[in-house]
Amino acid sequence: MEYEAIIGLEVHTQLLTETKIFCGCSTKFGAEPNSQTCPVCLGMPGVLPVLNKKVVEFAVLLGLATNCQIRRSNRFARKNYFYPDLPKGYQISQFEEPICENGYLEIETEQGKKRIGLIRIHMEEDAGKSVHDESYVEANETLIDLNRCGVPLLEIVSAPDIRSPQEAHAYLTQLRQLVRYLGISDGNMEEGSFRCDANISVRPVGQQKFGTRTELKNMNSFAHVQKALEYEIERQTELLKDGKSVEQQTLLWDADKNIAQPMRGKEESHDYRYFPEPDLVPVHIDVAWFDKIKQSLPELPQEKFERFLNQYQLPEYDVRLLTENREVADYFEKVAALFDDFKMISNWMLGEIARVLNEQKISINQLPLKPDKLADLLQAIRKKVVSTSAAKKVFDFLLSNDLSVEQAIEKLGLKQISDESEIEQFVERVIAQHPAEVESFKAGKTKVIGFLVGQVMKLSRGKANPQLVNQLLQKKLKA
Amino acid sequence: MQISDIQKAVRQQKASISRRVEEALKKIEQNSHLNAFTQVFADQARERAQQLEEQLSAGKNPGPLTGVIMAIKDNINIAGRRTTCASKILENFVSPFDATVIQRLREAGAIFIGKTNMDEFAMGSSSENSYFGSVKNPLNPDYVAGGSSGGSAVAVAIGACDAALGSETGGSIRQPASFTGLVGIKPTYGRVSRYGLVAYASSLDQIGVFARTVQDTAAILQIIAGHDEKDSTSAEVEVVDYATTINRDFKELKIGLPKQYFADGLDAEIREGILKITNELAKQGANVEEFDLPLTRYAIATYYIIATAEASSNLARYDGVRYGFRAPEVDDLQEMYASTRSKGFGKEVKRRILLGTYVLSAGYYDAYYKKAMQVRRLIKEELNNAFKKYDVIVTPTTPTTAFKLGEKISDPLTMYLMDIYTVTANLAGICAINLPAGKHSNGLPFGLQVMAPAFREERLFQLGATIERMQS
Ligand SMILES: [Zn+2]
Numbered sequence: 001m002e003y004e005a006i007i008g009l010e011v012h013t014q015l016l017t018e019t020k021i022f023c024g025c026s027t028k029f030g031a032e033p034n035s036q037t038c039p040v041c042l043g044m045p046g047v048l049p050v051l052n053k054k055v056v057e058f059a060v061l062l063g064l065a066t067n068c069q070i071r072r073s074n075r076f077a078r079k080n081y082f083y084p085d086l087p088k089g090y091q092i093s094q095f096e097e098p099i100c101e102n103g104y105l106e107i108e109t110e111q112g113k114k115r116i117g118l119i120r121i122h123m124e125e126d127a128g129k130s131v132h133d134e135s136y137v138e139a140n141e142t143l144i145d146l147n148r149c150g151v152p153l154l155e156i157v158s159a160p161d162i163r164s165p166q167e168a169h170a171y172l173t174q175l176r177q178l179v180r181y182l183g184i185s186d187g188n189m190e191e192g193s194f195r196c197d198a199n200i201s202v203r204p205v206g207q208q209k210f211g212t213r214t215e216l217k218n219m220n221s222f223a224h225v226q227k228a229l230e231y232e233i234e235r236q237t238e239l240l241k242d243g244k245s246v247e248q249q250t251l252l253w254d255a256d257k258n259i260a261q262p263m264r265g266k267e268e269s270h271d272y273r274y275f276p277e278p279d280l281v282p283v284h285i286d287v288a289w290f291d292k293i294k295q296s297l298p299e300l301p302q303e304k305f306e307r308f309l310n311q312y313q314l315p316e317y318d319v320r321l322l323t324e325n326r327e328v329a330d331y332f333e334k335v336a337a338l339f340d341d342f343k344m345i346s347n348w349m350l351g352e353i354a355r356v357l358n359e360q361k362i363s364i365n366q367l368p369l370k371p372d373k374l375a376d377l378l379q380a381i382r383k384k385v386v387s388t389s390a391a392k393k394v395f396d397f398l399l400s401n402d403l404s405v406e407q408a409i410e411k412l413g414l415k416q417i418s419d420e421s422e423i424e425q426f427v428e429r430v431i432a433q434h435p436a437e438v439e440s441f442k443a444g445k446t447k448v449i450g451f452l453v454g455q456v457m458k459l460s461r462g463k464a465n466p467q468l469v470n471q472l473l474q475k476k477l478k479a
Numbered sequence: 480m481q482i483s484d485i486q487k488a489v490r491q492q493k494a495s496i497s498r499r500v501e502e503a504l505k506k507i508e509q510n511s512h513l514n515a516f517t518q519v520f521a522d523q524a525r526e527r528a529q530q531l532e533e534q535l536s537a538g539k540n541p542g543p544l545t546g547v548i549m550a551i552k553d554n555i556n557i558a559g560r561r562t563t564c565a566s567k568i569l570e571n572f573v574s575p576f577d578a579t580v581i582q583r584l585r586e587a588g589a590i591f592i593g594k595t596n597m598d599e600f601a602m603g604s605s606s607e608n609s610y611f612g613s614v615k616n617p618l619n620p621d622y623v624a625g626g627s628s629g630g631s632a633v634a635v636a637i638g639a640c641d642a643a644l645g646s647e648t649g650g651s652i653r654q655p656a657s658f659t660g661l662v663g664i665k666p667t668y669g670r671v672s673r674y675g676l677v678a679y680a681s682s683l684d685q686i687g688v689f690a691r692t693v694q695d696t697a698a699i700l701q702i703i704a705g706h707d708e709k710d711s712t713s714a715e716v717e718v719v720d721y722a723t724t725i726n727r728d729f730k731e732l733k734i735g736l737p738k739q740y741f742a743d744g745l746d747a748e749i750r751e752g753i754l755k756i757t758n759e760l761a762k763q764g765a766n767v768e769e770f771d772l773p774l775t776r777y778a779i780a781t782y783y784i785i786a787t788a789e790a791s792s793n794l795a796r797y798d799g800v801r802y803g804f805r806a807p808e809v810d811d812l813q814e815m816y817a818s819t820r821s822k823g824f825g826k827e828v829k830r831r832i833l834l835g836t837y838v839l840s841a842g843y844y845d846a847y848y849k850k851a852m853q854v855r856r857l858i859k860e861e862l863n864n865a866f867k868k869y870d871v872i873v874t875p876t877t878p879t880t881a882f883k884l885g886e887k888i889s890d891p892l893t894m895y896l897m898d899i900y901t902v903t904a905n906l907a908g909i910c911a912i913n914l915p916a917g918k919h920s921n922g923l924p925f926g927l928q929v930m931a932p933a934f935r936e937e938r939l940f941q942l943g944a945t946i947e948r949m950q951s
Contacts, residue, residue: 039576043796044802045562045564045677046555046574046578046676046677046678048673048674050709051711080791080792080839082816087796089796090795271840273792275839275848278789280711281711
C-alpha cells in the first residue's frame with residue numbers, strides 16, 4: 001500500500017519593530033541579560049500593556065501578501081500557563097478573533113504551482129529565555145533572561161495541505177522570502193527569529209480521513225525541518241505498515257542524533273484557559289489606517305519576478321536569482337537605471353558580486369561598491385576603456401578603495417589600448433616570435449589564433465583591446 | 480476642614496500644613512487598634528509638608544490639592560514604597576513606579592500619609608481577609624468596616640486624612656463608605672487610569688475616592704480622572720468641571736427607584752431611611768418613579784464568575800520567581816509554584832483563584848465564563864435602557880448595616896450577598912456613589928446609592944450635594 005503524509009506548519013516569526021509589543025523596551029538582539037526590560041514586560045504588579053501599532057501594521061502587511069481576509073476588528077486573548085520565563089503567568093496572544101484568516105501561499109512543486117492554505121495569522125508576545133548555561137549557573141540553578149520577553153511575534157498557521165518534506169521546504173522558503181520582502185522580520189531560523197513546528201500524520205493514499213497526528217518541535221534550521229519530517233513520515237509509515245497505530249504526542253527533534261523523541265507527558269497536557277484580554281481594547285483598524293497600510297505594501301516576490309521577466313527580457317534563471325532577495329533586486333534596478341545592457345548587469349551580479357557576497361558573508365547593502373559605480377564600470381567595458389578581464393581587477397580594487405572607476409583604472413594602469421598602431425607593434429612581435437604557430441595557421445589550423453591573441457594580450461599586460469588584436473592578427477596572417 | 484477651605488487657609492497661611500500632618504499622625508496613633516494602616520509614612524509626610532510650605536512662602540502654587548492629606552489603599556503603587564495588597568506574597572514587595580493616580584495627586588500637591596489595610600488583593604467585603612489582620616469599624620470596633628477598601632474608609636472616618644483612594648471591583652468603596660458614614664465614589668470604568676493599581680479583575684476594577692463630603696470627593700476625582708496613555712482601557716472622554724456642575728438644580732433630574740433593590744432581604748429601617756430621602760426629594764419637586772430591573776437577580780452570580788476568572792489569570796504572576804514571597808526548601812519548579820502559592824495566598828484568594836480557574840477550563844468555559852459575559856451584556860443593556868428614562872437611579876447601598884467581625888467570614892455565600900446592590904454598577908461599567916443616609920437604631924450608619932450613566936459623574940455630585948444639604 002502507498003502512504004502519503006499530511007503536514008501542517010506553524011511558524012513563529014519575530015518582528016523587526018524598534019520596541020516591544022506592549023511596552024517601550026528595545027527589541028535589540030544580544031544585549032546584556034535583562035537590560036532591555038521594564039515593569040511592564042517584567043509583569044510587575046499594577047502594570048498594563050499598551051499595544052505597539054507597528055505590530056498591527058506588520059500583521060496586516062503579511063495578511064495582504066498572503067491573500068488573507070483581514071479582520072478589521074480583532075482582539076487579544078490570554079493564554080494561561082506557568083513557566084519561569086513567562087512573567088505574567090500568561091501570554092498575550094490572539095485566539096477567537098485573530099487579525100488574519102483564510103489566506104494562501106503559492107509554492108512551486110515538481111508538479112507545478114500549488115496553493116498551501118493559511119488558516120490564520122495572529123499577533124502575540126514572545127516569552128523570555130531560561131539559561132542553563134554552566135558558565136553562568138551552578139548545578140541545579142536556572143537563570144532567566146527577559147530581554148526577549150514581549151518581543152512581537154506573528155504566528156502563521158498553515159492548513160494541512162503540505163504533502164512532503166520538499167513541499168514543506170518550499171513553503172518555508174516562500175514564507176521567509178515574503179517576510180523579508182515586507183521588511184517585517186529577518187527570518188533568521190538559526191538565531192530563532194523564525195521558528196517552525198510541524199503537525200504530521202500519514203494515511204494510505206486514497207483514504208479521506210486523516211491519521212493520528214504528532215507534533216514536531218525543536219527544528220532549528222530548514223535542513224532540520226526536512227530531516228525531521230522525513231524521519232517522522234518514515235516512522236509513522238512503518239508503524240502503519242506493521243498494523244500498529246500512531247500515538248498522538250509531541251516530539252522533539254534531536255539534531256545530534258537525528259531522531260525525534262517524545263516530550264515528557266506533563267508538559268504536554270496544557271489547558272490554556274484562553275479568554276479575551278481585558279486590559280486591551282479590541283483592535284479596530286479603520287478605513288484610513290487600513291488604506292495607509294495597504295499603500296505601504298511593497299511589490300511582492302512573484303510580481304517582481306514577472307515584471308523583471310517582461311521589463312528586462314532576461315532568462316528565467318537570472319530573474320529567479322535576481323528577485324530572490326528584495327535588496328538584490330533593488331540593486332539591479334539601480335544599475336539598470338544607469339546602464340541598459342541588462343544581461344551584462346545580470347552576469348556581473350550573479351558572477352562577481354554573488355562571489356564577493358558569498359566570500360565575505362555580507363548582504364548586498366553592505367557591499368562597498370554601490371550601484372552607480374558598477375554602472376560606471378560596465379560603461380567603461382562597453383566603451384572599451386578596459387577589457388572585461390581588466391575590469392574584474394578594477395572591481396576587486398574598488399571593493400577596498402573609495403575611488404571613482406576612472407581613478408581606479410588610472411591607478412591600476414589598466415586603461416585598454418585601442419590605438420591600432422600600438423597594437424600592431426605587439427602583433428608583429430608575436431608573429432616574429434612564433435613562426436611554428438603562424439605556419440600551422442596558414443596550413444588551415446585556424447584555431448591557433450586563440451593562442452596568438454593570448455600572447456599579444458600577455459605582451460600588452462592585458463591592456464590591448466582583444467577584439468582589435470584579433471582583427472589585426474587575422475589581417476596580418478592572411479596577408 | 481473641606482479641601483476648598485484647606486486651600487484658602489494654607490494660602491493665607493492661616494493653617495500650617497506641618498501641623499495638620501502632625502494631627503493626622505496623632506489620629507493614626509490613637510486609632511491604631513482599628514488596624515486601618517499597613518504602612519504609615521510619618522517622616523516622608525513631614526518632609527513633604529515642609530517642602531510644600533517652602534514652595535508656598537516662595538510664592539509658588541504647588542497645585543489645587545496643596546497640603547491635602549491622603550491615605551492610599553495598599554494595592555495602588557507609590558514608587559519606592561511597598562505595595563502589599565495585604566498579602567503575605569507581596570509583604571516585602573517595593574514598587575519601582577508610581578501609579579498614574581499617585582503621580583497626578585502628587586503633582587496637585589497632595590501628601591501621602593500612609594497605605595491602608597484591605598482584604599487581600601481586594602477580595603472580600605469586610606476587610607477581614609488581610610494578612611495583617613482585620614480592619615475594625617471606628618463607630619464600634621466589634622464590627623467590620625466593610626471591604627475591601629476598609630482601611631481607606633476608616634482612615635477618612637477617624638480624621639487621619641482628608642480623603643483616601645480605594646478601589647472597586649464589586650462595591651469595595653461604596654459598601655465600606657456606607658458602613659462608616661462617608662461619601663465614596665466608584666467612577667465609570669475607564670474614567671480613572673488603572674495603571675499602577677494591582678489588578679484583581681481587570682474589566683471591573685476602578686480606582687475611586689472616599690471623603691467626608693461630596694465636594695471633597697469631586698475635588699479629588701477632578702485630579703485623577705481623564706485619559707492615560709499607559710492604560711488602553713482609560714477613556715478619551717472629557718472630564719467636566721465638577722465644581723461648577725455640582726450646584727445645578729436637582730429638580731431637573733429624573734430619579735428611578737428599582738423595585739428589586741427595595742425587596743426582601745433589605746433591612747426595614749434602611750428601606751425607610753432611603754425612602755424618606757426620596758420622598759423629600761419628590762416633595763421638593765424632583766420626579767421620582769419606581770421601575771423594574773429584573774436582571775438584578777443574576778448580578779452576583781455573573782459578577783463572581785467574571786471576577787474570579789480574571790483574578791485567576793491576574794494573580795498567576797505571583798509565582799515566587801521574580802519578586803515577592805518564595806517558599807523555601809523545595810525540590811523542583813512545580814513544588815516551588817505550589818508551595819509558594821499555597822503559603823503565600825490567604826484562604827479567600829485561593830478560593831477565588833480555584834473558582835476562576837474552573838470557570839475558564841476547557842469544557843466549562845462556554846457554560847460559565849461565556850454565559851456570564853452574555854448576561855453581563857444584558858444587564859448593561861437593561862441599565863442603559865433605564866437611563867433613557869431616568870437621569871439617575873437611587874437604591875440602598877447595602878442590605879444591612881455593618882456586621883460583626885467574624886460573623887460572616889466562614890460563610891462566603893452570605894458575605895458575597897453584601898455586594899448585591901453594588902455589583903451591577905461594576906458589571907455595567909457605569910458610575911455610582913454612596914452617600915451617608917442616616918443612622919440605624921443599632922447605632923451604625925447606612926448609605927444611599929446613586930447610579931448614573933457612564934461618564935456622568937457630575938449627576939452623582941449634583942444629587943449628592945442636594946441630599947447632603949437635606950441631611951444636615
Ligand atoms: Zn518593557
